[in-house]
Amino acid sequence: MSFGNKLGFTSDYMEGAHPKILENLLKTNLEQTAGYGLDEYSLRAGEKIRKACNAPEADVFFISGGTQTNALMIDSILRPYQGVISADTGHISGHEAGAIEFGGHKVLTLPHHNGKLQAEDIRHLLETYEQDANHDHMVMPGMVYLSHPTEYGTLYSLKELQEISAVCRSRNIPLYLDGARLAYALACPENDVTLPDLATYCDAFYIGGTKCGALYGEAVVMPKHDYIPHLFTMIKQHGALLAKGRIAGIQFDTLFTDGLYDAIGKVAIDAANRIRKALTEKGYTFAIASPTNQIFILFDQEKADALCEKVEMGFWEKPDADHVVMRIATSWATTDAAVDALIDCL
Numbered sequence: 001m002s003f004g005n006k007l008g009f010t011s012d013y014m015e016g017a018h019p020k021i022l023e024n025l026l027k028t029n030l031e032q033t034a035g036y037g038l039d040e041y042s043l044r045a046g047e048k049i050r051k052a053c054n055a056p057e058a059d060v061f062f063i064s065g066g067t068q069t070n071a072l073m074i075d076s077i078l079r080p081y082q083g084v085i086s087a088d089t090g091h092i093s094g095h096e097a098g099a100i101e102f103g104g105h106k107v108l109t110l111p112h113h114n115g116k117l118q119a120e121d122i123r124h125l126l127e128t129y130e131q132d133a134n135h136d137h138m139v140m141p142g143m144v145y146l147s148h149p150t151e152y153g154t155l156y157s158l159k160e161l162q163e164i165s166a167v168c169r170s171r172n173i174p175l176y177l178d179g180a181r182l183a184y185a186l187a188c189p190e191n192d193v194t195l196p197d198l199a200t201y202c203d204a205f206y207i208g209g210t211k212c213g214a215l216y217g218e219a220v221v222m223p224k225h226d227y228i229p230h231l232f233t234m235i236k237q238h239g240a241l242l243a244k245g246r247i248a249g250i251q252f253d254t255l256f257t258d259g260l261y262d263a264i265g266k267v268a269i270d271a272a273n274r275i276r277k278a279l280t281e282k283g284y285t286f287a288i289a290s291p292t293n294q295i296f297i298l299f300d301q302e303k304a305d306a307l308c309e310k311v312e313m314g315f316w317e318k319p320d321a322d323h324v325v326m327r328i329a330t331s332w333a334t335t336d337a338a339v340d341a342l343i344d345c346l
Contacts, residue, residue, distance in 0.1 A: 006312045007342050011211075012181065012293060012331035018213040018264060021254045025215075025247065033246045036232075037062055042249025045219070048256035049207065055199040055223040061231065062217055062248035063240050066180045067096045069206050069218045072238045074143065075103040076228050077174050077204070082142025084176075085122060087112035089151045091178060106139045114288070115152030117144070119163035126171050144168055147178035148193060149185045153290030158192045165201035177205035183212035183332070184293040187265030191291075199223040209251055213264045213332045217248040264332035268293040271330040271339050278343040287316070287325040295328040310345045 008014055016022070033039035046060035063069040070092050074084050083106035086093050092100050093107050100107050110121045122144060129135050144164065148156050156164075168175040177198060185191050198205045204227065209217040222228065235241045242248060255261045272293045279286070279297065288296040296316055299307070304324045307313070314327040328342075 006310060007338060007345065008312050009328045009330065009338075009342065010312045010314050011329045012184070012268065013211045015331060015333040017215040017251070018254070018260070018332060020260060021214060021251050024250050024254050028246075028250060035243045035245060036241055037245030037249060039246040039249055041246050041253050045249045045253035045256060048253065049219055049221060052195050052256060053199040053221060053223070054196040055221065057223070057225040058199065059222045059225055059227065059231070061220045061235060062242070062245060062252060063206070063220055063235070064216050064218075064242060064248070065210055066091070066178065066206075066208065066218055067099050068238070068240050069220060070096065070145075070178060071099045071103050072235060072240050073176060073204055073206070073220065074100055074105060074145070075238070076231060076234045077176065078105050078142045079140075080104060081140055083108045083139040084143050084145050085110060085117070085125060085141050086145040087115065087117045087150070089115050090145055091147055091151055091180070092145055094151070105142075108139065108141055112150075112152075115150030115154045116156060116160065117146060117164065119160070119167045122164060123167045126167070126173075141173065143174040143176055145176055145178065147180065148198075149181050149188075149290075149292045149294070152288045153292040153294035153296065154288070155185055155188060155191050155291065156193060158197055161193055161197065161201050168203075174203040175201065177202045179206050180208040180218070181211050181293065182206075182208050183261050183265035184268050185265075187262060187269045188291050189269075203227060207252075207261075209248075209255065211331070212261065213255060214251040215247075217251055219252050267332050268330045268334060271334040271336075272328075274339050275328060275330070275342060278346055282346055284346070287319075293330045295330075297326055297328065299324055299326060307345060311342060 049060050050056055050058050085108045088109040089112040093109050129141055165175050204222045207219040285298040287298040301324055304326055316325040316327045318324050
């Protein structure tokens with residue numbers, strides 16, 4: 001795991017794809033199949049995902065990337081006058097270049113709590129909107145966006161997910177969950193949210209592939225069949241319908257065979273836990289208490305500059321003039337040798 005002449009711990013999508021995916025892509029390369037996700041591999045992958053989610057009636061679609069998936073799903077769920085509720089640290093708020101607003105919908109932000117939304121804050125926002133005499137002049141909150149893990153690498157508990165889902169259903173607004181790094185949440189010992197839980201408490205969610213061992217691709221799951229009528233057509237309208245849909249289908253068919261999706265998540269978590277242990281022993285300060293594959297460290301600027309000569313990390317934020325928060329991210333491809341080398345650098 002290297003980044004030029006440096007150790008590469010910038011993010012979890014820097015490598016290509018799991019060897020089993022490449023093997024299956026090569027094996028099927030010269031086959032002729034139906035297009036647009038109607039091939040046997042995509043259909044089989046959908047069946048495996050339905051089974052893993054315990055959602056036999058679910059609709060499953062494969063989209064190329066996370067930002068495209070979020071923009072497509074939010075635009076398809078909302079009416080033109082509605083916005084989406086998100087934590088102020090949510091990916092759609094900070095790291096998607098205004099893709100949601102570009103599609104005509106406002107992101108309605110709430111303060112985060114370790115990267116997470118709280119049910120009471122959502123309830124208060126909805127009640128404030130309803131009770132405002134001028135609400136017809138305002139953007140109507142039309143859905144709630146979560147991510148699991150969050151941008152801070154933190155996890156929603158099952159109880160928190162249930163509470164947020166209850167608020168949404170009491171107000172008849174959809175709950176949508178971004179699972180770009182879902183494999184790393186599912187593999188985390190601290191996690192108690194399963195795929196069937198997501199299918200029970202969310203109206204739509206996606207299972208990340210791009211950051212979880214695939215060349216590209218996310219699997220959108222809507223537990224209720226035809227939850228968004230004519231979504232296939234809207235995917236086409238958004239430029240997101242892949243002619244060679246079988247490439248995404250083969251990848252997810254592989255990821256959901258013999259527990260591969262679970263296994264590759266565990267590789268990243270085990271590597272991250274080894275690094276966390278070394279950081280603790282060496283007296284480093286954690287900026288965020290994340291249990292997943294993202295590790296956030298508070299450095300003084302001089303120490304960060306020195307370490308960055310050997311290790312490629314991700315810049316996160318600069319809390320003051322003398323300190324910086326950097327992110328170390330492990331992935332499905334992180335090796336023991338790379339972890340050992342990083343610990344030596346520390």
